[in-house]
Amino acid sequence: MKRLLTLLLCALLSLPLGGCAPKAETRTTFAMDTFMTFTVYGGDEDTLAALTALPGRLDKLLSVTQEDSEVYALNHSNGQPVSVSEDTAALLEAAAALHTRTDGALDITLYPVVRAWGFTTDSHQVPTREELNALLPLVNGSAVTLENDAVTLPEGMELDFGAIAKGYAGKVCAQLLRDAGITSAILSLGGNVQTVGAKPDGSPWQVAVQAPSGEEGDTVGTLSIVDKAAVTSGGYQRYFEADGTRYCHIIDPATGLPVDNDLLSVTIVGDDGAVCDGLSTALYVMGLEEALDFWRANRDFEALLMDTDHNLWVTAGLAGDFTPAENSIYTTIIVEE
Ligand code: AMP
Ligand code: MG
Numbered sequence: 001m002k003r004l005l006t007l008l009l010c011a012l013l014s015l016p017l018g019g020c021a022p023k024a025e026t027r028t029t030f031a032m033d034t035f036m037t038f039t040v041y042g043g044d045e046d047t048l049a050a051l052t053a054l055p056g057r058l059d060k061l062l063s064v065t066q067e068d069s070e071v072y073a074l075n076h077s078n079g080q081p082v083s084v085s086e087d088t089a090a091l092l093e094a095a096a097a098l099h100t101r102t103d104g105a106l107d108i109t110l111y112p113v114v115r116a117w118g119f120t121t122d123s124h125q126v127p128t129r130e131e132l133n134a135l136l137p138l139v140n141g142s143a144v145t146l147e148n149d150a151v152t153l154p155e156g157m158e159l160d161f162g163a164i165a166k167g168y169a170g171k172v173c174a175q176l177l178r179d180a181g182i183t184s185a186i187l188s189l190g191g192n193v194q195t196v197g198a199k200p201d202g203s204p205w206q207v208a209v210q211a212p213s214g215e216e217g218d219t220v221g222t223l224s225i226v227d228k229a230a231v232t233s234g235g236y237q238r239y240f241e242a243d244g245t246r247y248c249h250i251i252d253p254a255t256g257l258p259v260d261n262d263l264l265s266v267t268i269v270g271d272d273g274a275v276c277d278g279l280s281t282a283l284y285v286m287g288l289e290e291a292l293d294f295w296r297a298n299r300d301f302e303a304l305l306m307d308t309d310h311n312l313w314v315t316a317g318l319a320g321d322f323t324p325a326e327n328s329i330y331t332t333i334i335v336e337e
Contacts (some may be wrong), residue, residue, distance in 0.1 A: 021200050022184065031055035032062075032166055034190035040177060041184040041200045051176055055169045055189065061088055064111065064120065064160045071159065075111070079155035081147075091161050091168055092146050094274045098164070099141035102282035102294070107141040107253040111158040117258065119249045120160075124240035126247065132256035139253050163250075167231050167277020170194030174229075174273070191232045194273050198226045204321070209304060212236040212264040220312060221324040221332075223304070229273035233280035234265030234306075252285050261287035262308050269318060270301035279303075288313065292335055306330070 022042030029036050029052050036055055040048060061084075063069040070088045084092070095108045111120075112135045118124035127135075138157050145152045153159065161168070166189045174194050177185050185196040186205050195205045204224035211218040212234055223230055235248030235258070247258040266284045268276040279301060283291035288307050295303055295315050304322060305313040312330045314322050319334045 027052045029053075029055060031059045032169065032190070034166065036187070036189045038173070038187045039185060040182060043177065043180065043182055043185075047177070047180040047182070051173055054173050054176060058087060058165065058169050058172070061085055062091070062161050062165050064158075071161065074151055074153050075158040077153055079152065081150040081152045083149050084151050086149075087168075087172070089146060089149055089151070091164065091274070092144065092151060094168065094278065095161065095164060096141065096144065096146070098275065098278040098282065101298075102279070102286070104141065104253055105282035105285040106163060106278045107139055108159045108161055108163065109139050109141050109144065109153075109157050110251055110253050111160040112138050113251055113253075113256045114160065114162075114249075116256075117247065117251070118240070119238070124242070124247070126242050127256075136256050139256075141253075163233075163281040164274050164278040166190050166192045167194075167229060168274035170229055170277075171273035191234075191237060192273065192277060193225075193230045195225055195227060195229070209267055209306075209322075210234075210265075212306065219325050220306065220328055220330050221322055223267070223269065223318065224321045224323070225269060228269055228271060229276045230267060230269045231273065231276040231280045232265055232267040233277075233284045234263075235259060235284070236264065250281055250284050259285055263288055263291070264306040264308060266291065266306075267304040268301050269303070269321075276301065295335070296337065 025040050025043055025048055027038045027048055032055060038051055061070045064071055066072060070084050074082050098106045114120055116127040116131055116135055143154050170187055170189050170192050173187050174196050177196050183197040184200045187194040193207045198204055204226045207223045207225055207230045208219040209221050211220045238249035239246050250259045252259055263284055266280045268280045270276045288305060291305055302315045302318040310330050312332045313335055314332055315335045324332050
């Protein structure tokens with residue numbers, strides 16, 4: 001009898017819920033050099049239009065090549081202060097905090113070095129040690145100052161937000177949706193995923209973790225996440241080959257050389273998309289041991305680290321949220337402490 005009553009109650013409760021489940025709306029845009037797909041449950045046209053326009057608006061502020069962008073103005077400021085928007089100021093603050101926190105592994109002033117390797121134009125080249133030595137003194141994330149809305153970049157230095165911009169865009173897009181009362185959405189911005197709440201039925205979003213083999217759709221497993229960002233950085237995402245050597249787009253600010261260590265990719269799961277994005281790049285630079293030590297010392301994010309020995313190191317807080325792909329060649333190792 002009790003079971004019957006429970007069943008009846010469930011049936012009654014599910015009727016109106018099922019009847020007014022919000023409709024999924026999908027929008028796509030191209031900004032920050034990547035395709036973005038937004039799936040939102042229950043948004044009105046104005047909200048969806050504002051959401052779709054947001055990454056392009058940020059791109060206009062942050063582009064290193066568009067001559068009317070704030071970053072372009074900064075990179076051509078000859079040491080003079082430049083007034084910037086709230087978004088650029090927020091990104092600078094986030095980048096400065098991450099630069100300190102990661103002991104310089106994330107450094108947005110790496111731009112002259114990134115350019116020397118040709119990653120800014122896709123006409124790749126291997127610079128000489130002398131060229132890199134001449135550029136490294138211009139790499140110093142702690143030399144950028146922000147006073148009120150005025151940024152000063154010392155003469156000769158240049159910056160680019162490539163390592164955190166998409167994560168920041170995801171974060172502000174999610175905020176826009178939350179402010180509009182949306183409680184369920186998944187936003188994909190290149191290798192960055194940002195979720196708002198859970199799926200409309202209350203179950204977590206499933207985010208695939210890509211295999212570094214480069215084959216589209218080839219995944220090592222899925223992460224279940226609710227109301228968080230999941231951001232992946234990996235050498236396989238962008239690289240070039242010269243004389244049999246592979247050079248990836250993530251560079252160690254200490255040496256000016258593309259990262260070549262025991263990691264294939266780093267996925268960070270956390271509340272703040274910009275922080276996740278910055279940390280995924282920085283932990284990739286650190287290598288496995290240092291990255292795990294960084295997690296142990298901080299514990300305000302979770303990580304999945306893929307190493308060159310086919311191990312997937314999954315930090316304790318993600319242990320129950322990671323499902324390895326069937327027949328995966330990777331071994332999952334849970335990092336408890
Ligand atoms: P991500 O894909 O988020 O890991 O960011 C990589 C991009 O950020 C590269 O394409 C470079 O433009 C830039 N970058 C590379 N290495 C670093 C670094 N160590 N710190 C900050 N930016 C970097
Ligand atoms: Mg990043």
